[in-house]
Amino acid sequence: MENTVPDVKILSEFRAILGPKGYTDEVEMIAPWLTDWRGRFTGAAPALLSPANTDEVAAVVKLAAKHRISLVPQGGNSGMVAGATPDKSGEQVILSLRRMNKITVMDAEDGLICCDAGVILQNLHEAAAAVGRRFPLTLGGKGSATVGGLISTNAGGTQVLRHGTMRMLVAGLEAVLPDGSIYNAMAPLKKDNRGYDLKQLLIGAEGTVGIVTQAVLHTVPALIDRCVAWAGVESPAQAYDLLLFMQRHGRDRLEGFEILPQRALNAVTTHIAGTRPPLDTAHRWHALMEFVQDEPGQIPPNELATQLLEKAMHENLLGNATIASSDAQAEAFWKIRDSIAEAERAAGPALQHDISVPVSAMARFIEDESPVIESTYPGTKTLAFGHLGDGNIHFHVKAPDGVDVTSWYAGDGKAITSHVYNRVRAYGGSLSAEHGIGQAKIDEFERLADPARLAALRAIKNALDPLGIMNPGKLVPLA
Amino acid sequence: MENTVPDVKILSEFRAILGPKGYTDEVEMIAPWLTDWRGRFTGAAPALLSPANTDEVAAVVKLAAKHRISLVPQGGNSGMVAGATPDKSGEQVILSLRRMNKITVMDAEDGLICCDAGVILQNLHEAAAAVGRRFPLTLGGKGSATVGGLISTNAGGTQVLRHGTMRMLVAGLEAVLPDGSIYNAMAPLKKDNRGYDLKQLLIGAEGTVGIVTQAVLHTVPALIDRCVAWAGVESPAQAYDLLLFMQRHGRDRLEGFEILPQRALNAVTTHIAGTRPPLDTAHRWHALMEFVQDEPGQIPPNELATQLLEKAMHENLLGNATIASSDAQAEAFWKIRDSIAEAERAAGPALQHDISVPVSAMARFIEDESPVIESTYPGTKTLAFGHLGDGNIHFHVKAPDGVDVTSWYAGDGKAITSHVYNRVRAYGGSLSAEHGIGQAKIDEFERLADPARLAALRAIKNALDPLGIMNPGKLVPLA
Incomplete structure (x- = not known):
């Protein structure tokens, strides 16, 4: 079964649904969206569709199903595995959700925020902050990554330790299914045992069985204060013992725990201007910790971190440690962590x-x-x-x-x-912890996947998208 | 397509797999497992299969697939919607997981416990307590409900407010799929973005797309102390305001929040021996709250509850309140809540x-x-x-x-x-919050389900269980 190359007549039908604001086939307008974030995959697309609302998405998908046109849903195009990049055939049409960008605070007391799929993460952060809340998921691409993409890739980041991945933050969801029907699960139900949880299926599905159009998201109370600490340790094993110690005593006051080897620190201080080692002692490994306060009356994070680090040192769980004495220094510590990839590229x-x-x-x-x-x-x-x-x-x-x-x-x-x-x-592990499979990992995924699991994934994909029009070539290696 | 009635020859093949301990076709041995917990559904079964391990489950499912024999997985048979009860045809074989009952504490520091599907909830509670931990999900049937059943029905209970339903407590899982293959996702990965999350699909699936055979479960720190409080309120709306107040100020120290009307309290104190109203004032509605301490150094729950109730009274969020002064009184408060169904039956x-x-x-x-x-x-x-x-x-x-x-x-x-x-x-709600669909609600579910959702559920069921041998007639209304 081959899908159809959209011809001029079909393209004009898409344009009729979306109007001039929602449709372009101009090469220069499409070009910026044909290459993935890491620059390793470049595809072709005859048109870029930008619906304004869910009904338009549904109409587009219905038309695509009718003519067997493949759709590649795209948000901020900042994914790491080329999951939103069309292939080179020129048959696949890009469906951008970026025009759908409304944010509605449903109920500040409940902490729920309703977002269109195209809402940019940074804007969601700001909307939450404006009502005294915080959306706790954050990552490097926050200025471009969209809610729909974050859901479709079950995004992670540095705050997962306490708040979980995107899966944990979705309270309700709306999606257009491969036949153009609208699946509405926007009511934020805490309990719902009506069969297979389609919401969970759509989270992390990379647009292969439906297009996420809206979501209701959980937020958490705004931060009152935070403290960023740095420790030198001997080994990953000692870092793990330190992590367990901090989790046992710091509980959910510990929001982040990152490690890096001396080699990474050297690369950063060599290649990234304005960085310097937080400790003046030498260590084989380093741990970066963030402690937070988001409840009045809690012991301040600085004090908590000081106590815990002293105790951990006494128990030989670290070699040396320091606490950022200002917000600028806290940012400097995080900058080291966040610059590793850049420093490595320079090296x-x-x-x-x-x-x-x-x-x-x-x-x-x-x-x-x-x-x-x-x-x-x-x-x-x-x-x-x-x-x-x-x-x-x-x-x-x-x-x-x-x-x-x-x-x-x-x-x-x-x-x-x-x-x-x-x-x-x-080790029973995963070759994709947080980035997804997309195009970049699909061959290795197919090679290594448990056959029982792979067969189930294929069965689900074929059952829900029998025409194979939803982001084909991504996530599920079809036989 | 009709499934097969198992004849003597087929039954002997099951017996050959399972041995005498794992197989019975004696009417008296099967009879206790043919009627659901609430006594509303009674079926028939030619045999009761009790495999000793996952490999035996896989062999049973393979044989069932070969001969097209329908299987009804069963744990403690304490479900509320007859999801583990065979139909009256006499064609469906019961597959009991009760012999599979090993518990292994994997890593007390991590708080993970590995359980066979047949482990009884009460035994899991005790295993967790023995290593200074707590498995936080609990419910009335804890003396018979099994881990496999709790997962397959995404069980709830009174501790969901803080700890979530069963879905939140499953870190890893193993299941036998409808073709007899074993799906192993037992490694407790905090992050894994390899496509559709089959684990999530199996949770709450009532055995219709696979049989859960093992799981790795999260536990939480053991309780240090708790405080049970009772408040009289004017209305559900006032109870909701009180709930929000307690969540805002009590945060995760609030573990339960239940409400009941005066009518329920009257029924209990009338029909259940040894119960009496916690307050001597009259109120239209009542709220039962449990505050806990599971971290050293926290303000004791009694003190916290006292402070919060005084403040809430001052803010007109309740009419009157009291705190259980002993563990016996705390149990007495909970007994009122837990006796409502029994008192109602008496009425x-x-x-x-x-x-x-x-x-x-x-x-x-x-x-x-x-x-x-x-x-x-x-x-x-x-x-x-x-x-x-x-x-x-x-x-x-x-x-x-x-x-x-x-x-x-x-x-x-x-x-x-x-x-x-x-x-x-x-209201955008669910006709099954925590009990599931089973047989009892399948007609109403079919009548009311969003067609897009129902079509997706059917497609998934048919794709993963094309022979229709996995707990047919439950959960998914097939056309």
Whole structure:
């Protein structure tokens, strides 16, 4: 079964639904949306559709189903796995949700906010703050990432430790299904046992079984204060013990716990202007912690962090530690963490793996697997950093100095990536912790997926999207 | 397509897989498992299969698929909607998970516990307590309800306000899919973005797309102390304001918030020996609250409750309040709440509706809908009580005194139930908040379900269980 290339007549039908504001086939208007955020995938599209509301999305999908036109839903185009990029065939039409950007605070007391799919994360943050609340999910692309994309990729970020991924923050949802029908589950029900939870199915589905058009989102109370701390530790294992200690004593006052090796700190202080090591002592590994206060009467985060770090030092859970003495210093600590990828790029080409294993196994994974890779592929350097508290590490492998980059990526690079994912599977882990599958990981996903699981995913995809028009080529490797 | 009646030869193949301990076709051994908990549905089954482990479950399912034998998975047989009861055809075989009852504490520090599907909730509570932890979900049937059943019905209970339903407590899961393949997602990954979340699909699926065989469950720290408080209020609306106040100031120290009308209190103190009103003042409505401490150094729950109740009284959010002065008194307060159904039975026949609407709409629902029913059907009395904090009320309607019960159930009773569910739908709510659909609600579910949603559920059911052998007749109304 092949899907149809949209011809001029079909395109004119889309234009008739959407009007001039919602339709373009001008090459220059479409071009910026054809390449993924990381610049590794570039596709083609005969038109860019920008519906103004759910009814228009439904009409577009109905028409697409009628003519068997493939649709590629797109929000901020800031995904990491090219899940919103069309293929090169020129058959796939981009369906942008960006014009749908209304935010409605439903009930500030309940903390629920209703958003169109195209609402940009930064704007959601501001809308929540305006009513004394906080939307706790945040990530680097917040200036462009949209609510629909965040839901469709079950986005993560640095606040997951306490607040969970996007899945935990969705109270209600509306989507257009592959036949153009509208699935409305916007009522924020805390309990609902009417069968399979379609909402859960649509979260993280990358637009392959429906297009998220609206959502009701949970918020949390606004922060009163925070404290960012930095600790030097010996190893990932010691960092894990420190994490458990902080969770046991800090409970939900601990909102973030990130780790990085000395090698990452060196790369940042070498390549990123204005950064310097938070500690004047040398350590093999480092942990960045954020403690928060969002309830009046709680012990201030600074005081809590001081107490806990002193106690942790006394229990030999860290080598040295410091607390940011100002908001500027807190931002400087976070800047080190957030600049690792940029610093690494400046240092040379590297493979990037967004992986997860059970939290309790992550330290062992890093300690056991890094030397194997470095000795099997001489000259490579591993760099594991990120969300230890979520069992989610960005496991990067830097190419040896002086190699021909293109041939290295195609040869050893490919082998290393397969090796990393093989090991992740041996730990029961995931080759995609927070970025999704998209186009970038679909082959490796197919290679490594449990056959029972893969068969179930294919069955669901084919059952809900029998024409195969919803973001084909993404997420689910079809036979 | 009709499924097969298992003949002697097929039954002997099941026996060969399971051995004498795992197989019976003796009428007296099967009889206790043919009627649902509420005694409203009785079926027939030619055999009761009791596998000892996942491999045996897989072999049973494979054999069932080969011969097209329908399987009815069953745990403690304590569900409320006859989801684990075979139909009357005599074609359906019961697959009991009760022999699979191992509990393994994986990592006390992580708080994760691994359970076979047949583990009884009470035993899970004890296993968690033995390592200084708590499994926070609890309900009346805890002495018989099993982990597999709790997952397959996404069970609720009185602690959902703080800890969520079963869905929130499952970290990992294993299931046998309808073709007999084993889906293993036991690794407790905090982040995993590899496509549709099958774990979420299996939770609440009532065994219609797979049989849950094992799970890894979250626990929470053991309680240090608790305080149970009782308040008299004017109305559900005032109770809702009180709830918001307690959530705002008590945060996650508030673990339960239940409401009941004076009529329910009267029924309990009249019909249940040893109960008496907690307050000596008269109130139209009552709220039962539980405050907990599970972190050292927190203000004791008694003190917290006293402060908050005084403040709430000062703000006119309640009429009068009292705090249980001993654990025995705390139990006495809870006994009132837990005896409502029993007291009501003693008072006469009634319809029971387990419904949810958005939390903020529940007070209005109760206040607007109750008088309509009582005036439309003279002599009926409504009784709304339960989990206000979850937007989940048990909305009962007592039959007029002296009616012929059988004909009332078939006539006005049926009309009233349809009316209640119609109104629930108008509020965007659910006709099954925590009990599920099973056999008991499948017709009303089909009548009221959003067609887009129903079509999706059918497509998923047919795709994953094309032979229709997994608990047929439950949850998903097939065309």
